[in-house]
Amino acid sequence: MILDLQQLNPAGARMNEARLARIGEHLETRYVKPGKIAGCLTAVVRKDNLAYLHVAGERDRERSLPVGNDTVFRIYSMTKPVTSIALMTLWERGLFTLDDPVSRFIPEWEDLQVRVGGSWPEFATRAVDRPMRIRDLLTHQSGLTYDFMYATNIDKAYRELKLARAEKGYTLQDMIEQLAMLPLEFSPGERWNYSVASDVVGYLIERISGQSLPEFLRAVIFEPLGMTDTGFSPRDDQLERLASCYTRDSQKRLVLQDDAQASQYVGRGFFSGGGGLLSTASDYLRFCQMLLGEGALGETRIIARKTLELMVANHLPNNADLASVAMAGFSETHHEGVGFGLGFASKIDPVRNGYPASRGSYYWGGMASTLFWVDPLEDLAVVFMTQLIPSSTFNFRGQLEALVYAAMD
Known part of the structure; x- marks a missing residue:
């Protein structure tokens, strides 16, 4: 069933309307009115019904433009699950193994x-214990990293090389060639580390399919699901709906990070499978409904x-959690x-995690504080959109989990 964002049915979703209202009250009172975020959108789907939809604040503070149901957001790392699904459609064709x-x-x-000492451009290295496998990229056990970690000499080298930066003319092939020059943080499979691995997954899609990543995602996921507002660059007709993105200065005041009307996303040539997509709540809900539908949305x-x-x-070794295998550093989840x-x-382990989403629920988020989760046990999906970098600023996921599950009848 494809949802109409105008058709709320909390009763059909078996959720308490008064308790759902606490979500918007909480976000407006604690975040929007004090100016901690510019605006946000929250959508809750359960049992094929739109249980809750709330918009608040502005998508563009400088021009006093409100958030709307059709606002276009930078979803950053919420791109990763999309890219991973896309690669696995090629696995289903027998074109590679994990x-x-x-x-x-x-x-x-x-x-x-693997690095054993030194710093860019003079690293001391040794050979990896085993080859990097495609499975390692998908599970973030590859030994790659991100430039914004500020933890090691490897991520410093990424910054020196401006690796995976969406500058004009920079391509996925450029990234692959730069990475070939650099050692890994650890031998593949040894640890978990959030990284550019999903960008490499996007490159693999291009090599295996023979199509560009935007073309492949459009043909295999976006068009079949009716995700008409999702892509790597805004179309001309989307620019007026694009949200601005914000960060905070030393006084904790919102400042522009990317102006909607002069966005760095316009005309980009670097198609980041790890963090490059723009989307709307409606589009991403379709993706989540497909996940809830065990890989299908309706007949598709x-x-x-x-x-x-x-x-x-x-897929972590011995069913471990991230707390036991992750390198210290940023990720889009508690460990x-x-x-x-x-x-x-x-x-x-919901008890160890401290939040009530069911065992077996799955999810991810994005650097600008967007997030989603899918809970098959409760037939539930939640999408939250805002534009505040970094996503570690506020614990939106934990608060929304508490509020959403408290509204179940």
């Missing part, structure tokens, strides 16, 4: 090294039920009680 070495498709990575199947089951299972699959975090 244990294939990445060098099968990226020969430049045949002789990967994107991925097989068993493939999705494999993807959202915990306790959380496993990781092929592109999704998964709740493996």
Whole structure:
């Protein structure tokens, strides 16, 4: 069933309308009115019904433009699950296995090294203990990292090289060639570290499919699901609906990070499978409904039920949680009680995690504080959109979990 954002039915969703109203009250009172965020949109879907939809504040403070149901948001790392699903549609065709070495498709990575000392451009290295596998990219156990970690000499080298930066003319091939010059943080499979691995997944899609990443995502996911507002750059007709993105200065005041009317997203050539998509709440809800539908939305199947089951299972060694295997550093989730699959975090211990989403729920978020989760046990999906960098500023996920589950009848 494709939802109409004008048709609320909390009773059909078996949720308490008065308790759902607490969500908007909380967000407006605690965040929007004090100016901690410019605006936000929250949508709750359960049992094929739109239980709750709330918009508040402005998408563009400088021009006093309100958030609307059709506002276009930068979803950053909520791109990762989309890219991961896309790659696994190629796995379903038998075009690769999860244990294939990445060098099968990226020969430049045949002789990967691990750092043992030094800094850019003079690293001391050793050979990896085993080849990097495609599974390692999907589970963030590849040994790659992100430039914004500010934790090691490797992420410093990423910054020096401006790796994976969406500057004019920069491409996925440029990123692959830069990474070939750099050692890994650890030998593949040893640890978990949030990284540009999903950007590499996007590059693999291009190499395996023979299509550009935007073309492949459009043909395999966006058009079949009717996600007409999702892509890497805003169309001309979307610019007036694009939200501005904000960060905070030293006085904790909102300041522009990316102006909607002069956005760095316009005309980009670097298609980041890890963080490059723009989308709307309506579009991303369709993606979530497909996930709730075990890989299908109505009669449209994107991925097989068993493939999705494999993807959202915990792939960390010995069913560990992130707290026991992750390098210290940023991710889009708390580490306790959380496993990781092929592109999704998964709740493996709600008690240890401290929040009420069911065991087996899965999710991710984005750098500008957007988030989603899917809870198959409760037939529930939640999408939250705002535009505040970094996502670690406020614990929106934990607060929304408490508010949403408290509204269930």
